[in-house]
Amino acid sequence: MRLYIVRHGETQWNTEGRLQGQADIPLNEKGRAIARATAMGMKEIHFDAAFTSPLIRARETAQIILGDRKISLEQDERIQEISFGEMEGCHVRGEDGQVVVPRFQDFFENPGAYMPPKGGESIQELCRRTGDFLEELKNRQELQGRTILAATHGAASRAMLLHITRRPVAEFWGSGVPKNCSVSIAELEQGEWILKKQDVCYYENF
Template structure:
């Protein structure tokens, strides 16, 4: 089994550095451009099926990559973005820091001590559901030998890859940084065991944009 895991293209909230989480924000035109460039770069890759987060930014990214192919696209909450509850919609950059902004920024700067906002998920929550999805995927006998696209999100993708690395400590959650928009990581699964073959490949020419807390 080969997994091609992609983070969705850019949204207006990505550009504005707003916390998205479960908020269902569509791709912007630049995000669609990144997805089209990714589709072009992956056009020779065989896909047998695809899974997507139910959020529109991930689903649209998958639809663009798979355009013109008759590939089943399955929605799964297992690779939905981490929910941030009351933090969603908040801008996390700017010179003036509010107490709420300082509390959220622990998600990146002091992840082991991050406390979810009301209605939000913890690091343990997102690790649990992405881990369950990964185990079910790798042990499904019907999927052995398949080439599968997974369209997901920054935190969910990081959690998913941390399981593969065996990096399970909340304090080390961002050890390998936030995946760029439309970055693709390739994973091979042999006898139920996943291993990363290639990480954070981009198929567009623009400089890779990363999320930085200012």
Template sequence: MKLYLVRHGITDWNARKKIQGQVDIPLNETGRDLARKTAEGLKDVPFDLCMTSPLCRAKETARIILGSRNVNILDEPRLMEMAFGDYEGKCCSREGWELPEGFHKFFDDPAGYEPPRGGESFADVKKRTGEFLADLYQKPEYQGLNILITTHGAALAGLLNNIKEEPLSRYWGDGVHRNCAVTEVEVRDGVPEILSENVIYYENVKDPWADEK
């Protein structure tokens, strides 16, 4: 089984550094262009199945990457972005900061981050993404398939935190993955191995979070 983990393309809220969480924000034209370039980079991959977050920015990214391939696209709620509750829609850029100072722990101290009302902790997201992976690995009908998985920044980091078997303190690994970045994982006998990580197929697009992490 090979998994191709992809963060969705850019949205207007990404560009404005507003917290999206589970608000259903669509891709913007830049995001669609990144997805098209990623589709070109993955054009030779014979995808057999796609699993996506139900949020439209992830589903549209999947559809663009798949193009004319006749591939089932399955909604998977456990791939949804981290819920931020009362923080959703707030700006977290340095210039337009609209959050409590404690939100800095989101990037700097994931294990110490305290979610707002209606939000999830990193442990919550790690648990649901870990359960998704465990279920995926054990399905006999998926063995040997190439599976496209489209998701979100924090949810993707949760998947990788599980795959790498790292503690919550290392939740972000080497940083937030770029929009439409691709991570390839091979799974044999239920054991995952990362073959490549955070690969992009485009140039000259500034990462909205580059100065924030």
């Protein structure tokens, strides 16, 4: 089994430094353009199955990448973005890109200590549900030896990679927040997920 984990394309809230979480924000024009470029880069891949977060920015990214492939797109809430509760929609980065809300300095710099706002999820809760998705995937007999697309989000994709690489929560962000439409590839070998490539981008000059 080979799994392509793709973060969604850009949204207006991405450009404004606002927390999206589970707010249902669509792609902007640049987001659609980089999704189309990613689709071109992945056009030779034969996908057998596809999963997406139910949020529109992930669904639209998956639909653009799949193009005219005759594959049903299965929505799964376990790979939607972490919930930021009452903080969704808030600006957390200044014009220089630096985090200006103290709570979210922990989210990005000390994830093990992050305390979610009211109504939000902890990173540990996010890791549990994305890990459950990956464990179920590898045990689905009809998907053995298949190639799969999973369209998801920044933090959710990092949680998936954390499960795949078996690293601690302290290393949650790894090389940082993934770029929009970046692709990571994992393969199932002898019943275990192995990370093969991380944060591949199929576009330039956007």
